[in-house]
Amino acid sequence: MMTDSLGSDHPYTLSEIERAHEIIARSVVDYGVVYLPLLDRMEREVAHARRQVEGSARAQAVLGRVREQQARRGRVVMRKPPLAPAVRFRVDPAYVPADKAARRMGLTPDQFGEYRRRLYARGFPVPDETAGLYDIEAIDRWRMRQRPDLYPEMQPGLPVVGPAPRTDLGARFADAQKAKSMGKRFADAERTRRAKTRSGDGGRA
Template identity: 85%
Template sequence: MRKPPPAPAVRFRVDPAYVPADKAARRMGLTPDQFVECRRRLYARGFPVPDETTGLYDIEAIDRWRMRQRPDLYPEVQTAMPAVEPAPRTDWGARFADAEKTKGMGERFARAERTRRAKTRSGDDGRA
């Protein structure tokens, strides 16, 4: 039986894109306990929330948020256009329930229902 080839002597470091809360705290110069204490206030100021699946923080989003807090020091990070809010996240169960609800309604009614929901999400209720 042959031995597998030896591992190369040079290994490349791979920096993670997502980090746990204690690493996010260190990135902000806080202890994990301090981070837990002021997490709600940070979220209120637009601090990136952790990924809903993994619970990990996007390190680049943290850095960009931090730079946006000081436009006098980082003017290149400021956007000229207003930020577009992301579409609300729905899980597969909610999507399936919506599809089942509109399944028997007929195509015309389903199209009207989708239009109504899109207007509701955008804040346009159709009133003058």
């Protein structure tokens, strides 16, 4: 598994990181220099990923030279270590225990236990009756429904856009831009409705 420039593990390949770099570069050209910090970060990530790939190739070359030298000297040839698979997939759990559900809500386990009944009264997802685990996606959806100003697409009467699997940073960036645009349209519509309401009240007065 590769790491990013900050030392954290991630499942992305060099080609996926380069693709995200290209998408963000186009965003800078199309939408302006406000996205330059993202471009700078992606340039660091591309350079860091290339160093890791090249470092692995250099290590393999060193081992190859060592094996050749040992073979010429009649020593036991070093066995080639097994190669890691080219693509690795990280599987995140869909269900979590109560302490992880508390962390998802930004609460301590004790706070979660204290607030649990009030959260259930507001529609918070109850745990599975057999395993006693919480559905993490259901928690996220409940959380977004509590803030119609931030997540208008999650409100009743509007089409619900389910979370689609994303495999690269560029796709996640595109999703964020789409959500931001939908939130702005919702806010504009709300301001127009309030202005009409105030106008109507003034006319009746």
